[in-house]
Amino acid sequence: MTTHPTLYYVPKTRATRARWLLEELGAPHQLVRLDPSKGETKTDAHTRRHPLQHVPVLESAEGAVFESCAICLHLAAGTPLLPPDGSYERALVYQWVFFGVTEVEQLLGKLAGERRKEPVDAGRVESFTKKLARPLAALDAALAGRDWLVGNRFTVADLVIGALLTWAERLELLAALPNARAFSQRVKARPAYQKAMAD
Numbered sequence: 001m002t003t004h005p006t007l008y009y010v011p012k013t014r015a016t017r018a019r020w021l022l023e024e025l026g027a028p029h030q031l032v033r034l035d036p037s038k039g040e041t042k043t044d045a046h047t048r049r050h051p052l053q054h055v056p057v058l059e060s061a062e063g064a065v066f067e068s069c070a071i072c073l074h075l076a077a078g079t080p081l082l083p084p085d086g087s088y089e090r091a092l093v094y095q096w097v098f099f100g101v102t103e104v105e106q107l108l109g110k111l112a113g114e115r116r117k118e119p120v121d122a123g124r125v126e127s128f129t130k131k132l133a134r135p136l137a138a139l140d141a142a143l144a145g146r147d148w149l150v151g152n153r154f155t156v157a158d159l160v161i162g163a164l165l166t167w168a169e170r171l172e173l174l175a176a177l178p179n180a181r182a183f184s185q186r187v188k189a190r191p192a193y194q195k196a197m198a199d
């Protein structure tokens with residue numbers, strides 16, 4: 001009997017990337033939704049899957065893999081969502097994935113955290129907003145005159161950056177960035193994105 005990989009996830013977190021990618025691929029899989037408020041990410045079983053007790057984790061017969069972008073790049077290998085190994089386009093996919101998680105994601109997380117605090121520290125909010133301006137403008141420029149970031153078809157780069165730019169849009173950071181805004185609309189129109197976000 002073939003066992004399909006299992007994705008352990010929490011809705012509307014970084015696990016959504018892997019959840020969304022599985023929907024894009026139409027790949028057979030099982031989903032296990034964990035509820036952190038019930039301690040379900042802190043169990044011994046989940047700690048064996050992820051040493052930091054985080055999601056997502058993809059588990060297959062060979063073992064568990066964590067880190068959302070590693071899971072996405074692994075699942076996309078050999079599909080149109082990831083250009084051929086060694087190609088320039090593959091390098092550009094890596095470029096945007098790492099750009100997303102190192103230059104954008106950390107700051108978005110800090111800004112979102114600051115905005116949730118009471119009272120809000122306006123100085124810190126402004127500082128994170130300012131730091132985000134350059135990487136977000138760089139993405140806006142990269143998207144000028146094109147629908148997708150690499151090779152003008154949807155790839156893992158668009159999925160990772162799409163998850164971040166839709167988040168940036170919810171934080172109202174795209175007002176002056178029309179290409180990024182239009183990209184965010186294209187991303188949100190994808191049925192696989194909608195399915196992954198509907199949990």
Ligand SMILES: N[C@@H](CCC(=O)N[C@@H](CS)C(=O)NCC(=O)O)C(=O)O
Pocket residue numbers: 010013014015036041053054055056066067068069
């Ligand atoms: N760099 C990791 C981040 C994983 C992470 O921080 N996951 C958070 C959700 S965004 C989590 O598991 N939270 C649940 C918990 O802490 O119980 C990735 O991209 O997979």
